[in-house]
Amino acid sequence: MTHYGMAIDMQRCVGCNACTIACKSTNNVPEGVFWTRVHTDGGDVPDVPRETAGGLYMNYITIGCQHCENPACVKVCPVGATYRDEATGIVRQDYDKCIGCRMCMAACPYTGVRSFNWEEPKYAMDFATGDIDVPKHEKHVVEKCTFCYQRIAKGEVPACMELCPARARHWGDLDDPESDVSKALAGREYAQLLPEMGTKPSVYYLV
Amino acid sequence: MTENVSTAGAVKAPSAPAKAGKGATVGIVVSAIVAAIGIALWMVQLSGGMVQTAMRNLDSWGLYITMFMFFVGLSAGGLIISSVPKAFGIKGFGGISKVAVMTSIAATVAAIGFVVVDLGQPLRVWELFAYSNLGSPLMWDIIVLMVYLILSCVYLWAQVGNEKGKVTHAALRVISVVALVCAVLVHSVTAWIFGLQQSHEMWHTALLAPWFVSSALVCGTGLVMCAAVALRAAGYLKWDQSDLVKLAKLLAVFLLVDLYFFGCDLLTEGFPAASGMAVVDMLVSGPLAPFFWGEIILSAVAVVLCVVPQLRTTPLMVVAGICAIAAIFCKRAQLLVGGFQIPNVDLPAVMTPFTVTNWEGNMAQAYAGMVYWPTPLELGIALGVVGLAFLVFFLGLKLLPLKPAEQE
Amino acid sequence: MKVEIREGKVVRTSAAVLEEQDNADQRRICVKGLTQPQRVYDPDRIKYPMRRVEGTERGAGQWERISWDDALDEVASKMKETFDNYGPSSVAMWNSFACTGLVNGSGKGSVSYGRFLSRTGATILGPGADYAQMYLFYGALTLIFGNAGTDVPNANTIFVWGASPTDAYVQDWQFVCRAREGGTKLITIDPQFTAAAAKSDMYVAIRPGTDGAMMLAMANYIIDNGLMNETYMKTVSISPFLIKEDGQYIHLSEAGVAPVEVTNPLTGEPMLVDPYMVWDNATGTWSAPDAATDPALDGSYEVNGIKVRTVFDLTKEKIKEYTTAKAAEICDVPQETIEELARIYATEGPVYIHTNQGLGHHVNSHHNYKNLVLLASLTGNVGVPGGSLGHASLGFRSFPYNPAPMAAGDAQNLDICGMYLPEIMETKKWGDQPLDIQFLWMANGNMLCNESGRVELIEAVKKVPFVVCADCTMTDTASYADIVLPVPHAFEVEDIASLPFVPYFPYQPRLIEPLYECRTDFAILNELANRMGMTDLYDKTEEEYLHEMLDTEANVANGASYDDLKEKMLVRLYDTSAVPEVDASFVIMPTGRLTYYMDNPFPRNFRGQEIAEFEHYPYYTHANESYWENxxxxxxxxxxxxxxxxxxxxxxxxxxxxxxxxxxxxxxxxxxxxxxxxxxxxxxxxxxxxxxxxxxxxxxxxxxxxxxxxxxxxxxxxxxxxxxxxxxxxxxxxxxxxxxxxxxxxxxxxxxx
The missing domain is CATH 2.40.40.20 (Barwin-like endoglucanases)
Incomplete structure (x- = not known):
């Protein structure tokens, strides 16, 4: 029984979007859809700071599905298309089952991590990029970060984790103290997004 | 036996036919056409994609679910009005019970219709019964709505049967009680779709279920009042003015209860002057203000019209009914759009055409006005579903013996 | 880079897993690398040769498709005609930095263009971009690349000044992070609040183009407040070297010491050594630099009747006017801040100044690089662990290869910055020699998009009778050609880059067949040469040239021959001592010292212009247009x-x-x-x-x-x-x-x- 999780080092992340693009490329994510995004904690548009008493402030935070231990989305899906895989702790989405009711999107507190394919998925190229075993994207269903479960199953690394230029991303089995993510968490202060929601996310942010 | 208190000077009208005549036929034809157009537009939505609606990732529900809530309220209210007297064995409202149940059935059909047109994959509806996740409030609602629809039909059949002597009073009473409970449940469960989600502060309140029930009573009563007056004016049935007045007074009470719940919620959100203030500000002076003040003003007007005896004329009571219905619609819009109007994570990130309805600017600009406003396509489809509801109602009028028993 | 191909299409790129010892530091990729699958199939790729439609304006975007034969015939005949009628220099080949392949790169550093240029004597038009830093730091002044990334954590303080390790070369950012986690202070000096600034302990918003003044003010502050590292100044920097009134170094021979013959350790040949001169305080007279026990940093002296002074003495005089107060006004930075920066730089070292070309984008900004070296000399912040100028990624490695195939003749080529084209077209001269450019070949760069003075450059290009552009996408530059020739994306061509930035041979296999009708620069030039009668110019195939270049004795012996590279693809450089962790390349310069002084400043493009006196020493002057008092x-x-x-x-x-x-x-x-x-x-x-x-x-x-x-x-x-x-x-x-x-x-x- 593993519990996969992520740790993102906010001291290191500079919003270069390598993770965003690695995910996009590996999972052949359609145009207009992003499974993980770089958010700027600063001004009103990406990459600008805001003025504070202590000077200009800008930080970056990457947010995708938090793969919660107590997921709000799983509770409400009427057909069980979204479910938590007990063996890995990953919250998965079955495109073929999804009826497109978008209840999960209303239930998830993490604004924007779930994406609905409002039209037939479009791609810039006429062939699929990335891994061949990525489930095909479907119109009118919900999708989100899959924690690259199909790569993990083969013993490979999730796309966004392969190489963060800043080495700010860590992942692994949260229950294994020797895993990269556990080691990253040890001895560092960390925070989580919206902990008061009680969803127990598996993503940690090292502050 | 009920008294027949007609307005002074009226001559007893000749016996009206048992079922509705030409008016209903016209109604059937028109609503069928509207419904057909709606279905055609729905096909357009499915083939070209729901991108043709104004819903997007950050505001993923819109007009359809708003109307769903609204019509569940209408239907629950209608049924409660009809079943309470029978359940408690007290005097009703002049025998309009069957008409009320018919409005309720029609409204339920509309509610289910709105869920269906909102689905991305409507052909997979069967999965709801094959893979049901019984822990999901949405699933509960589907189940309860189904039961409720069937039960409404049974109730109607029981009433007709009772009048013909085939169904006993006791049995009818039992069915009324079950119907009553189901009606209350149906709207509570609908409330729980929103009220149990911690993701949106505006939704996550225990008050939501009772409040939905009170709102249902408001609009349901309003609907029954308008429907009965209309049918009386069309000559389909006779109805005592005093029954109308009774309903009006009841409407006023329901409105006051609803406003009371409204006030409680606002106070609870606003008092700590903490995170809930965002909700209060959004309602009172923010993008949802028109709907907020709309509800308050419409409710107040309706109360006044129903409470002041001199104002309780038929036309004004119809106005009161319409105001009540409109007020509750405003409430639904506030809840649905308001839930999405305040994002939990609003840090700027890449915006695509799928992110939010007004995606071309930045996040602040997207939320500057109402985050969502329906497209003409959505309005067209919505109209089609409403047309379907009217079609069901008119068919009922045409084909079923819905008149008050003593007028048959 | 690991490239995944499925059914002949590039479907994914990712960072290749390297040998174990390298993965933590050397594995790298960024959004640019990760989007290469789309880049290969970019919508603006040129698919086939095209000719500008007759009668339409250059730049109007009206093209007609032509066959390769037609294209090559036309280009070859026009080129031959130009050579015949106007001489070798009338054909100009203009490039920037797009490709560094040994076969298909640009200029004299590639087989394809090198052979052509060395045979025909065509004019080379080079980039204007980046030359302030490149010219000074890669030869004219000194050789500075920067300590390796793994050295960055050794710094006590990091200045990010004229560089962007978060945006422009994010592969270095992890080293800065490591440094910060170890307690290193980060300071960013930039008119813009970059992501690096957001992570900095101190951010200084300086007025653009004025950095040089701040550098000199900092230098003065360090000097005036006794914060100099005198030992370093005396033993490592150029400061004590004596110069004459004409600015030249004085040598021992001028004091009567005959040059000594020694054996050159590199070539084994005999050579004469005539050492430079310093003034030894210990003896009170002149001496060779290595022989002095206490070389003077200041002072004027007389040697054999020749008036001399130390380089530092001259420099101090010349930079004196830049007090911190004056710099505060010029730079719009508070005086206390400038003084604090100076204090930190001198006392909180070792300091790694991350700088690159950001300080070189104003006219007259090349002085900044002398000024930086002055600062480093005063404080001992170059060539020591944690002390560096430059940035880690520029730790150029090299690998042995035989450059012989890059030349096929000994014609001389004019090598002029392409941005002089407008004046050349106007005057038909270069300096006082005639230069009549009648044919322009643009490749390996997007000059009409990225060089400055675009409007004038376009006008100049329009004056050239015949213009050809070879590129893989329809760039702004390609838009102004008469004939456009499609070249392939790097994944479609086998080659080897000239500069490895990680300790592996930068071998580039051919991963997919060239798309559309693309042909490599090599193939194109080969065809042209044949049509122009130079059938022997490309006497071997690309593969044969690659063999010739790569199969040096050392490479073969160490399992890095061409065949080895082709088979294994990822082959580690066997001699990584070529790039030490601490960059002290400056010792290769003739003086052997870290120098901020040029005794013979020679312009990059000399055409008889006067060389200002201030080119010798650290200096500041305002920019051409972008200055406060303009x-x-x-x-x-x-x-x-x-x-x-x-x-x-x-x-x-x-x-x-x-x-x-x-x-x-x-x-x-x-x-x-x-x-x-x-x-x-x-x-x-x-x-x-x-x-x-x-x-x-x-x-x-x-x-x-x-x-x-x-x-x-x-x-x-x-x-x-x-x-x-x-x-x-x-x-x-x-x-x-x-x-x-x-x-x-x-x-x-x-x-x-």
Whole structure:
């Protein structure tokens, strides 16, 4: 029984979007859809700071599905298309089952991590990029970060984790103290997004 | 036996036919056409994609679910009005019970219709019964709505049967009680779709279920009042003015209860002057203000019209009914759009055409006005579903013996 | 890079897993590398040879498809005709930095162009971009690359000054992170609040183009407050060396000491050594630098009747006027801040100054690089662990190869910065020799998008009778050609880059067949040569040349022959001592010292111009257009800037869809107060303009840029701006010494569109 999780080092992340693009490329994510995004904690548009008493402030935070231990989305899906895989702790989405009711999107507190394919998925190229075993994207269903479960199953690394230029991303089995993510968490202060929601996310942010 | 208190000077009208005549036929034809157009537009939505609606990732529900809530309220209210007297064995409202149940059935059909047109994959509806996740409030609602629809039909059949002597009073009473409970449940469960989600502060309140029930009573009563007056004016049935007045007074009470719940919620959100203030500000002076003040003003007007005896004329009571219905619609819009109007994570990130309805600017600009406003396509489809509801109602009028028993 | 191919299509790129010892430090990839699958199939790729439709304007975008034979026939005949009628220099080949392949690269450093140039004697037009830093740091002044990334954590303080390790070369950022985690202080000096600034302990918003003044003021502060590292000054830097009144170093021979014959350790040949001279305080007389026990840093002396003084003595005099007070005014930085920076630099070392070409984009900004070396000399911050100028990624490695195939003749080529084209076309001269360019070949760069003075450059190109462009996408430059020839993407060509940035041979296998009708530069030039009668010019195939270049004795012995590379693809450099962790390359210079002084400053492009005296020593002068007192500021008050964008490689990837989803269009950065004063709100379209030209694009209103400064991003093609082009606001005026493209050297005004 593993519990996969992520740790993102906010001291290191500079919003270069390598993770965003690695995910996009590996999972052949359609145009207009992003499974993980770089958010700027600063001004009103990406990459600008805001003025504070202590000077200009800008930080970056990457947010995708938090793969919660107590997921709000799983509770409400009427057909069980979204479910938590007990063996890995990953919250998965079955495109073929999804009826497109978008209840999960209303239930998830993490604004924007779930994406609905409002039209037939479009791609810039006429062939699929990335891994061949990525489930095909479907119109009118919900999708989100899959924690690259199909790569993990083969013993490979999730796309966004392969190489963060800043080495700010860590992942692994949260229950294994020797895993990269556990080691990253040890001895560092960390925070989580919206902990008061009680969803127990598996993503940690090292502050 | 009920008294027949007609307005002074009226001559007893000749016996009206048992079922509705030409008016209903016209109604059937028109609503069928509207419904057909709606279905055609729905096909357009499915083939070209729901991108043709104004819903997007950050505001993923819109007009359809708003109307769903609204019509569940209408239907629950209608049924409660009809079943309470029978359940408690007290005097009703002049025998309009069957008409009320018919409005309720029609409204339920509309509610289910709105869920269906909102689905991305409507052909997979069967999965709801094959893979049901019984822990999901949405699933509960589907189940309860189904039961409720069937039960409404049974109730109607029981009433007709009772009048013909085939169904006993006791049995009818039992069915009324079950119907009553189901009606209350149906709207509570609908409330729980929103009220149990911690993701949106505006939704996550225990008050939501009772409040939905009170709102249902408001609009349901309003609907029954308008429907009965209309049918009386069309000559389909006779109805005592005093029954109308009774309903009006009841409407006023329901409105006051609803406003009371409204006030409680606002106070609870606003008092700590903490995170809930965002909700209060959004309602009172923010993008949802028109709907907020709309509800308050419409409710107040309706109360006044129903409470002041001199104002309780038929036309004004119809106005009161319409105001009540409109007020509750405003409430639904506030809840649905308001839930999405305040994002939990609003840090700027890449915006695509799928992110939010007004995606071309930045996040602040997207939320500057109402985050969502329906497209003409959505309005067209919505109209089609409403047309379907009217079609069901008119068919009922045409084909079923819905008149008050003593007028048959 | 690991490239995954499925059914003949590139489907994914990712960072290759290296040998175990390298993965932590050397594995690298960024959004540019990750989007290569789309880059290969970019919508603006040129698919077949095209000719400008007869009667249409160059740049109008009217093309007709032609066959390769037609294209090559026409190009070859025109080229031959030009050579025959106007001589070798009348054909000019203009390139920038796009490709560094040994076979298909550019200029004399490639087989394809090198052989052609060395046989025909055609004129080379080189880039203007980056030459302020490159010219001074790669030879004219000194050799400085920067300590390796793994050394960065050894720094006690890091200055990010004229560089962007978060946007422009994010592969270095992890080393800065490591340093910060170890307690290193990070200071960013930049008119823009970059991501590095956001992570810095101290941020200094300096006025663009004035950094040189601050450097000299810091130097003065260090000198005046006794913070100099005298030992380093005396033993490592050029400071004690004696120079004559004419600026030349004096040698021992001028004091009567005969040069000594020694054996050159590199060549084994005999050579004469005539040492430089210093004044030894211990003995009270002159001596060779290594023989002095206490070389004087200051003072004027007489040697054999010749008046001499130390380099440092001269320098101090020349930089004196730049007090911290004066610099505060010039740079718009508080005096205390400048003094604090000086104090930190001198006392909180070792200091690694991350700098690159950011300090070299104004006319006259090449002086900055001398000034930086002066600062490093005063404090001992180069060539020591944690002490460096430059940035880690530039730790050029090298690998042994035989360059012989790159030349096929001994014709002489004029090598001129391409930005002189307008004056060449105007005067038909270069200096006092005639130069009549009748044929222009543009390749390996997007000069008409990225060089400054675009408007003038385009006019000049239009004057050339025949213009050919070989490129893989329809760039701004290609748009102005008469004939456009499609070349393939790197994945479609086997080659080897000349510069490895990680300790592996930068071998580039052919991964997929060339798309469309693309042909390599090598193939094209081969065909042209054949048609022009030079059938023997490319006497071998690309593979044979690669063999010839790569199969040196050392490579073969160490399992890095061409065949080895082809088979194993990822082969580690066997001699990584070529790039030590601590960069002390400056010792290779003739003086053997870290020098901020040039005894014989020689311009990059000499055409008889006078060489100013101040080219010798650290110096500051204001930019050409972008300076505070310029009367032009009445009309155009805002200082211009550009930046190296994180989602582009200059103009490459301008059209790549994934990147355009994140960043759909160029945005001009303007300070919130400046925007408010002009009625500009977030996301409004604005026009930036001056007397040279204008551009219309969206505004990004931010407090993260210094008031009075705007940044207009480069690397976007003309079609991507609503109107105009960023480079239309710049002008072609170049510094006479290093001939650098001064992208930031412009003033402008911005108004709501």
């Amino acid at each position: 009367p032009l500021r009445e009309k155009y008050p805002l200082f211009g800037l550009g930046q190296h964008e994180k989602y582009h490689v200059h103009s490459q990837l301008a059209m790549t869809p994934w990147l355009r989803e994140i960043e759909p269009e160029p945005m001009l950065k303007i300070n919130s107060k400046d925007a408010e004063a002009r009625g500009i709100s977030q996301g409004d379209y604005v026009r930036a303009y001056n007397d040279h030209g204008s551009v219309v694009l969206r505004a990004k209103v931010t407090p993260g840029i210094k008031e009075g400064v705007v940044s207009i991003p480069h690397g976007w093609n003309a079609s991507q701006y609503k109107e105009g082009h960023a480079q239309d606001l710049t002008n072609r005026f170049m510094n006479d010494f290093c001939s650098n493209s001064a992208f930031y050297d412009f003033l402008c005004e911005v108004e709501k569109y």
